[in-house]
Amino acid sequence: MIRARPAVVALVVSLAAVPACSGEEDADTSRGSPSASASSSASSTSASTTGSPSESPAPTAVLQARVAGTVAEGLAAPWGLTFLPDGSALVSERDTARIKRVTADGDVSTVGRVRGAAPRGEGGLLGIALSPTYESDSLLFAYLTAANENRVVRMTYDGNRLSGQETVLDGIPAGAIHNGGRIAFGPDGFLYVGTGEAGQTDLSQRRRSLGGKILRITPDGEPAPGNPFGGSPVYSMGHRNVQGIAWDADGQLWAAEFGQNTWDELNRIEAGGNYGWPEVEGRARDDRFRDPVRQWDTDEASPSGIAIAGNSVFMAALRGSRLWQVPIPGGRAGEPRALLTGDYGRLRTVGVAPDGSLWLMTSNRDGRGDVRDGDDRILRLTLS
Numbered sequence: 001m002i003r004a005r006p007a008v009v010a011l012v013v014s015l016a017a018v019p020a021c022s023g024e025e026d027a028d029t030s031r032g033s034p035s036a037s038a039s040s041s042a043s044s045t046s047a048s049t050t051g052s053p054s055e056s057p058a059p060t061a062v063l064q065a066r067v068a069g070t071v072a073e074g075l076a077a078p079w080g081l082t083f084l085p086d087g088s089a090l091v092s093e094r095d096t097a098r099i100k101r102v103t104a105d106g107d108v109s110t111v112g113r114v115r116g117a118a119p120r121g122e123g124g125l126l127g128i129a130l131s132p133t134y135e136s137d138s139l140l141f142a143y144l145t146a147a148n149e150n151r152v153v154r155m156t157y158d159g160n161r162l163s164g165q166e167t168v169l170d171g172i173p174a175g176a177i178h179n180g181g182r183i184a185f186g187p188d189g190f191l192y193v194g195t196g197e198a199g200q201t202d203l204s205q206r207r208r209s210l211g212g213k214i215l216r217i218t219p220d221g222e223p224a225p226g227n228p229f230g231g232s233p234v235y236s237m238g239h240r241n242v243q244g245i246a247w248d249a250d251g252q253l254w255a256a257e258f259g260q261n262t263w264d265e266l267n268r269i270e271a272g273g274n275y276g277w278p279e280v281e282g283r284a285r286d287d288r289f290r291d292p293v294r295q296w297d298t299d300e301a302s303p304s305g306i307a308i309a310g311n312s313v314f315m316a317a318l319r320g321s322r323l324w325q326v327p328i329p330g331g332r333a334g335e336p337r338a339l340l341t342g343d344y345g346r347l348r349t350v351g352v353a354p355d356g357s358l359w360l361m362t363s364n365r366d367g368r369g370d371v372r373d374g375d376d377r378i379l380r381l382t383l384s
């Protein structure tokens with residue numbers, strides 16, 4: 001059923017020939033924050049996109065991504081992605097609650113099923129993250145929607161199967177929608193957890209609720225030392241539904257979240273920051289809140305997972321059915337570029353493999369997509 005086609009070049013994407021959507025650029029121009037405007041003019045390496053991106057292939061340090069082949073097919077609503085030291089990956093499936101191992105050659109095998117998941121709506125088995133000390137502790141972490149809550153669990157993956165599952169953090173609000181679910185270890189060794197407000201918008205501004213937050217915890221589930229709100233796992237607040245977290249080369253955390261009807265957001269996350277929801281959506285220029293560094297119409301984005309490679313944020317868009325590339329020279333967000341628009345349907349997440357390539361997962365079997373032959377698939381993109 002699974003066919004590896006590493007040698008097939010399915011599509012070559014020339015980023016220079018893919019201008020950012022004009023509607024989104026207009027929105028940025030009219031509502032741009034001072035910092036975002038400054039970044040556009042200051043970032044000479046990507047400044048060609050601020051004028052006429054198709055006119056000149058100006059010298060640029062922005063790496064170009066192209067699809068080099070299909071790693072695997074036939075997955076069912078894959079959601080989480082984490083790489084093993086040997087270059088293969090573990091992938092979670094939201095609705096089956098299974099974790100599958102996918103090798104770089106395209107072999108797919110089921111290594112186990114995570115207990116306690118009660119998939120419904122946007123919930124189920126969501127993000128997964130390998131322990132940064134996996135080679136000594138063999139631990140795999142997962143975020144799941146249980147019957148009445150979301151929780152973080154961990155288990156042992158011995159290279160063949162899962163065992164010893166235990167709950168690390170529970171009590172994260174759950175619902176049919178807005179469960180967040182992305183988890184990733186930061187460069188500081190702590191586990192960051194993107195949550196959602198589960199459809200109860202007031203939770204995002206409640207400091208004691210774990211809904212609508214980015215959490216930072218130890219591998220044992222305790223609030224990480226140095227968290228901004230005393231002994232709380234809360235790291236930042238005022239989020240709606242965080243499904244994308246990644247760090248740049250300087251250790252800066254970036255996060256993507258879904259807006260309601262107007263603005264999806266890419267944010268630079270600071271400890272203790274309040275990102276506005278539900279008081280504001282998108283850029284508000286309100287001193288109480290931190291503005292996103294980039295924002296998109298929800299039709300063009302609806303972002304889930306993000307990855308950072310080659311000094312760009314790559315953001316997988318579900319409804320937008322495209323991969324956004326946002327150059328971040330000097331830590332500032334440049335002009336976004338849309339890749340693969342409509343080519344593969346809904347895109348759930350993207351990750352950086354140990355060899356530096358990007359693995360990009362579709363999400364057409366999640367109940368909201370048009371299922372194509374071979375869905376869901378993992379594509380391999382190379383950067384050059």
Ligand SMILES: [Ca+2]
Pocket residue numbers: 238265275276277280281282290292
């Ligand atoms: Ca916001």
